[in-house]
Amino acid sequence: MKDGVYRDMWVFAESRGGELIPVAKEMVSEARRLMDKHNKDYKADEKVVAVVLGPKAKELGEECIRLGADIAYIADHPELEVFRLMPATKVVAAAAQQKDVNGYDKPRYFLFPATNNGRDLSATVAGVLDTGLASDCNLLYIEDVEIKHKIKSGGEPKVFERILHMKRPDFSGFEWSTILCIDNVDHDYHPQCCSVIPGSFKAADPDNGRTGDIREMPVSLDANDLRVRVTKRQAMEKGVDLTKYGSIVAVGRGIGEDPTKGLLVGVDLAKALRGDLGLSRGVVTASYQVDPSVEQYVDEERQIGETGQFIEPEVYVALGISGAIQHKKGMDKSKFIVSVNTAEETPIKEFSDVYVVADLFEFGPKLKAALEKLAGKNGGGS
Ligand SMILES: Cc1cc2nc3c(=O)[nH]c(=O)nc-3n(C[C@H](O)[C@H](O)[C@H](O)COP(=O)(O)OP(=O)(O)OC[C@H]3O[C@@H](n4cnc5c(N)ncnc54)[C@H](O)[C@@H]3O)c2cc1C
Numbered sequence: 001m002k003d004g005v006y007r008d009m010w011v012f013a014e015s016r017g018g019e020l021i022p023v024a025k026e027m028v029s030e031a032r033r034l035m036d037k038h039n040k041d042y043k044a045d046e047k048v049v050a051v052v053l054g055p056k057a058k059e060l061g062e063e064c065i066r067l068g069a070d071i072a073y074i075a076d077h078p079e080l081e082v083f084r085l086m087p088a089t090k091v092v093a094a095a096a097q098q099k100d101v102n103g104y105d106k107p108r109y110f111l112f113p114a115t116n117n118g119r120d121l122s123a124t125v126a127g128v129l130d131t132g133l134a135s136d137c138n139l140l141y142i143e144d145v146e147i148k149h150k151i152k153s154g155g156e157p158k159v160f161e162r163i164l165h166m167k168r169p170d171f172s173g174f175e176w177s178t179i180l181c182i183d184n185v186d187h188d189y190h191p192q193c194c195s196v197i198p199g200s201f202k203a204a205d206p207d208n209g210r211t212g213d214i215r216e217m218p219v220s221l222d223a224n225d226l227r228v229r230v231t232k233r234q235a236m237e238k239g240v241d242l243t244k245y246g247s248i249v250a251v252g253r254g255i256g257e258d259p260t261k262g263l264l265v266g267v268d269l270a271k272a273l274r275g276d277l278g279l280s281r282g283v284v285t286a287s288y289q290v291d292p293s294v295e296q297y298v299d300e301e302r303q304i305g306e307t308g309q310f311i312e313p314e315v316y317v318a319l320g321i322s323g324a325i326q327h328k329k330g331m332d333k334s335k336f337i338v339s340v341n342t343a344e345e346t347p348i349k350e351f352s353d354v355y356v357v358a359d360l361f362e363f364g365p366k367l368k369a370a371l372e373k374l375a376g377k378n379g380g381g382s
Contacts (some may be wrong), residue, residue, distance in 0.1 A: 001130070004105035009035050010049045010096060012073075012112045012121060013064050014083075022203065023113040025067055027196050029113060029204035030140065032068025035288045038142050042162060046108065046325040047071055051092055051217075053080045058214060065212035067204055075217040078225060082233065083117045085124060086225045092121065093128035096191070103380075109164050110191035113198065122195045133193045134179035138200035139167035145180060164192040173324025174347060197306055199329065239301040240276070247275030247315040250304055250331070252282050254320010254341065254360050259288035263297050265364035266319055272371040273315060278304040278331075280321045283354040305330035317367075319360040323348025340364070354374075 009031045011022040031048040038046055050064035073095050079087050096107055106129055112122035114136050116325045126133040132279030142164050148157040166179045181192040214311060242248055249270040255262020263277070270277045280303045290298060304311060306326040316334035323339070323346055331337070332351050339352040340360050349355045356363060 001105060001188050001190075002186060004190065005103075006106055006108040006188075007104040008047045008049050008102075008107050009038075009070070009109040009111065010051060010107040011064075012092065012110070012118060012125075013050045013052050013060065013069075014113050014115060014118055015052060015054055015056070015060050018054075018060075020052075020060050020063060021113070021115065021198075023115065023196065023198035024064075025203035026201040026222065027111050027113060028064050028067040028069050028199070029112075030196075030201035032204065034109075034140060034142055036352055038162065038356045041142075049073060050109065051095065053077075053091065054083070055081055055086055060165070061214050063206065065214075066206035066208060066210050068207075068210070069212055071215060073215050073217045075219050077219045079221055082230045084226075084228050084230070085117075085120050086228065087219075087221050088117075088121055088130050089124040089128060090221060090225050091217055091219055093125050094220070096125070096129060098218075101215070105190075107191040108162065109142075110193045112193070112195045114195040115198065119195055123194060126193045129191060129193075131189045132181040133189055133195070134168065134181065135195045136197055137166040137168045137194045138197045139181070140194070140196075141165050145182075147182060163195070166192075166194040168197075169325040173322075173326050179233075180358070197329075198311070199306075237264040240299065241303065242276055242278050242304065242309045242311050245275040246313055247273035247317070248278045248304070248311055248313045248331075248334075249273060249275060249317040249319065250278035250321060251319045251360070252280035252321030252327075253286060255283065255312060256286065256288070256320075258361065259298075260282075260291040260294050261361060262320070263290060263294045265360060265368075267294070267297060268318075269317060269364050269368045269371075272375070273311065273317070274314070274366045276302075278302050278309070278311070280324075280327050281305060281308065282321075318348055318352075319364055321348055322346045323351065 011027045011031045024041050047070035050069035052060045052074045057074035057076035061074040064072045112118040145163045146157050146159050146160050170177045181189050249266050251266040284300050284303050306329040310330045312333040314335045316337045318339040337352045338354045339348045340356045
């Protein structure tokens with residue numbers, strides 16, 4: 001599409017078991033803050049539109065309004081009771097293109113949560129709406145941007161208005177990228193879409209006095225949309241729960257020289273601290289060949305960070321972990337952080353209470369022995 005009409009910030013407010021998940025509340029609140037500033041800066045009156053699917057959609061839509069939405073699009077339909085990608089995509093994408101109801105061709109912006117379902121849905125809805133998507137963002141702002149190289153004709157620099165600046169840590173975890181979704185000379189890219197990392201924004205306190213519109217979304221699904229059927233649901237057993245320990249020892253890619261030995265150093269130290277073993281994602285994705293006796297420890301469930309577990313133990317020991325932003329998110333609320341690293345300077349140093357420049361293979365066993373000695377003196381106490 002070219003020269004379409006675009007308005008409003010839409011938010012997919014994901015729910016589970018009839019409740020909004022925390023990131024949905026965070027996103028609706030942030031959308032309110034962004035659009036309040038947008039409306040002030042551009043002397044506009046554009047809305048925050050929450051989209052809610054599934055059981056109790058009406059109540060959840062009302063909750064979104066209390067959190068800052070102006071309009072809640074809801075669909076509480078038997079086929080949407082459990083999230084399935086195809087029906088959800090069809091319903092959400094159709095609602096976003098109801099020109100006669102919305103008064104515009106497509107939304108200006110669309111936020112999705114960077115959850116398993118939200119990531120999937122963001123990609124398919126962006127595909128249907130024929131636009132771009134920035135994934136895993138954790139900072140957003142709206143302002144004009146002047147672009148020179150987009151002008152194919154070699155003309156003057158052009159100012160693109162009201163561009164959502166979508167910031168995310170890059171794949172290294174140490175640099176930031178700002179992603180812009182900008183119209184081309186012969187094609188508009190709207191809505192400007194992104195997925196948002198849980199925990200990036202603060203949920204507002206609900207305002208019980210706020211009012212808004214609740215609108216039913218049309219649900220028109222055919223056999224093709226319903227090819228995936230849910231015949232039975234069973235909750236998975238909770239796997240490794242690192243949140244219940246007072247101490248966690250996590251190992252990172254610093255174990256790469258001898259991963260089996262490195263894991264054992266971590267496990268032994270965790271036992272001496274009466275805690276459990278955590279991993280950086282670096283270890284989860286490294287495809288290390290390890291001895292079968294320690295294979296059980298190379299388990300994604302032990303990953304700490306943005307896409308793993310969030311922990312706040314009394315003591316967190318990081319062995320050979322550099323401190324990428326995604327890792328930091330899951331552990332920097334720990335009360336006391338000890339990092340062991342061969343490098344003099346790494347990002348994790350900045351948020352460690354004690355930073356030891358040492359080889360984990362040497363320092364880990366020494367620390368374990370010292371702790372055991374101390375425990376012996378205390379009559380076996382911690
Ligand atoms: C969308 C996305 C989500 C992500 N989610 C997560 C997440 O949830 N959790 C997470 O952890 N990461 C996550 N990451 C990956 C993250 O960006 C980093 O790549 C990862 O955390 C790096 O792991 P690391 O610190 O073990 O490895 P590295 O960055 O390679 O660091 C290894 C460290 O070990 C040190 N070292 C080397 N040898 C030794 C030794 N013998 N003794 C002591 N120190 C030594 C090095 O100096 C270095 O500092 C994510 C990335 C993306 C793109």
